[in-house]
Amino acid sequence: MTKNTILLFKFSIFFFLISCNSDNKITETYFGGKIINPKSNQVVLYSMEKVIDTFFLDSNNRFIGKIKNANEGLYHFSHGDENQYVYIEPKDSLMLRLNTWDFDESLVFAGKGAERNNILIDCFLENENDRKLFYHFNKLNPQGFTNKVDSLLAVKMITYHEYVQNHPNETLGYREILKTALTYPIYARSERYPYINTKYTEDGNFPELNKTFYNYRKNIVINKDSLMYFPPYSSYIRNYLYNKTYSLGHPPTKKEYSSKFTIDLLKIIDKNITIEQTKNAILRQTIISHFFNKSSCNIDGEAFNTFYTLSTNKKDKELITRLLNDVKSVPTHKKLPNFKITNYNNTSHDIFDVIKNKSTFLFFWSSEYVSKAYIGKRMSYLANNYPNINFIQVKIDGNTKDRIQKIDIKNQYYLNSDSKAHQFLSSKMPRSILVNKQGKVINAYATISSRNLNPYLKELNEN
Template structure:
């Protein structure tokens, strides 16, 4: 708390320095600025929904400032490095932030007009992070005892909401919706996850039995708010709700991968429960992709994809999924890996047959638009350490020798020009991992490093003599 008070005082001086000399005409605009300690990059990106609003450059003192005309009230979020956080902006706000990237969320504090409503949102976020450990323990409880605990927590959250409502009568109705969502939806989200978490925590095979009162709160919630769908607490709740409804159709608990029947039922549940067109299409796309990658195999659940194509109305999304399915037909299990080259960071081309000969190999093809460098830089070293006998190649699709990933040896980094492939297996630009044995034979044509199944697949690959 002392550190936050210090940051607030320092930020108040910064606010005066940045906005103090502006004219009254300029003060009718909306300001968003601040200071970043130990910056990861020289800029910060501001988003509305999934669209970039502005890229804000840091000056030599690591300060930044954006000025906006006719800015709409609502939720935005900013990204710096591989971290992000939400902010709520209204016209004529002068919102200034201060944060230290070494302690990103915990150090974040706001000053200026609009600060109070954003500081409480950050506090709620931090409290929710703290509560994760508590809920892990609560998942062990039987339904009735769990429900009693949840009711008590919800009443406390609503008390916080009502107090803020009474002491801040000038806040808008739209902000109060966000505040209530931030306070309560993470709790409701965990209630929707309770059945599956109870099974995992207690190592059971069947879901606990609950009655209608267990989900009584559902009657009060809105499942089709297009704006809130971009706010993590709301989107996470909706996802957990849809999965829980699908499990209730008679499916057994699943962990490593979802059956084709479950995926089909989930896609139909999304279609029936979500009316907002943009949100429905987003959930359909994410579901069919997540389940495909979770499987970590080139074996396709064709019925699930057929249902997806029938339900989605987004032609761009459907084109991407079709490209993935076409890519999946090129380089299958049992094929010999051959007829293309990868380039190292000295621009030296290496035939893939030479790279894999006498080495059990993991080929990760990636594109920065579809998988993040920070994720690769944390995931791959972990897998390399756990499976030291495997030969790893991290290959950027249509990249070059300048886009290096930190924490990964440069000797393991390569790039490929997909346009020069005779049989292009990377048309979608989506990440794809191919597992090859030391004889150059593909043992998995479409693995995924994010899957639960990848480790047992790598373990088996390590054993091949």
């Protein structure tokens, strides 16, 4: 199962001495490595949402950092637009090597703490491969699905027990993380099965499940604070909450979530998630994602009021209020308000001089909410499929260094601090505005990731 760690890379003698020094008086933990084809000059290490340290690459694209009094547990590091999880114990000397062109597949660890992290990466990669299996499993009847899942879980547990047997000194904390990494992606897909299966049935209804289908839930703790930021666990929790909401009698969702479904989901979150910080985060993510999925200016007032009632986070409520005010600031079927955008030669232009009576898709973005890599891939796809639309990308609070690679720089702009566009972008959240040849808005709050955007694009492309 674990990667071939013979692929250990060349570290300096300094790194070697760190790994070999077992003096009990040393309380430092070391984290370092080499980045091939770096996307930035730094690696940032986090514990949950908290930044632990920022490590800068040297002239050889290496970095090394020392963490004092490190707590055992799950961390994650980011570089450029990518991130991955690591499990760190005190006195580890964990060194990584990766190529950003193939981030996860190329990632390998060496040094003290390497084995436990290499198998976690293997779990992540196998989970990606398992997606293909579930494409077929989801078409089966409930018993057939359960049989396949049980067989797959048995294989995962063999891997777990073999690793624990060969590494008897691993802590209970790490064992829990390893078991979660191996099994929870399967549990998460089991929660999604009833909904996905409806796409392959003639009547489109949920399958009838026997009483034992969810037996695995007996072994799951819903409110595990230390795991809430671990994707296998958080993905399971999200799927579990949606499944519980569907079980109230809601039909399978076709295009967008109904107002009643969103309200019931928010209440299910409030009832089942007892960790206040986590509850607030999921409430915020849910109300925003459901609004974005609509890809229109239609505001579900009752759902937003439910969010305001259940959330106890003042900043989240302020963010949502700014979002709603932004929506109302650009009316549909009215002429787009004028504002200035700046190109990467640092020259400002009125927006109507840029769109020049063309059907235009304006995408305003912030790196806080969406990565450059995703924008580049998604916008290139949309531009190829809708050739009669002028696609313009505008960075909120940008500068001359914020361009997106692989997209024509002539279609990229940013906003200076005095641009009037900030009046309808106060939340800083991604926003797309579709404008016809007459300069009128046909959709004032679209989302590039939503399938519900397609009818608007088709209309704009044909007119």
